[in-house]
Amino acid sequence: MGLRTRIALLLCLAAAAVYTGGEALKRLEPAQTELPEEIYSAYAANEKQAEYFLKNREGYVAVYTGKRASELSDVTQIEVDGLRTADKAMLEKGIPVVSRTELLTLLEDLGS
DSSP states (O other): OOHHHHHHHHHHHHHHHHHHHHHHHHTTSOSOOSOOHHHHHHHHTTGGGOSEEEEEETTEEEEEETTTTOEEEEEEEEEGGGSOHHHHHHHHHOEEEOSHHHHHHHHHHHHO
16 A cells, blocks of 8 residues: 555544544533423422522532522532533522431532
């Protein structure tokens, strides 16, 4: 096989690799960008009994107490940018949490 043929083949393989890599990177980001209503509705149903609310505060998960996030209780070290798209959307709206046990479970899930 001649040198020109090898170079042409190498260029074709390199172009195919770049194209395939680009297509793979497109698929890494989840397509869902909206609030998952079926999941959020399970939390929203308990809003009247909620003792806590989780929300995004300056890029971190924050815990609020009182009705509809009225008093800031604590800002965690959990970065919102590292969360799944669905979790980010729910935090923007506010996640009502009924008990301290549920709060700790949610924070553990978000932090892992």
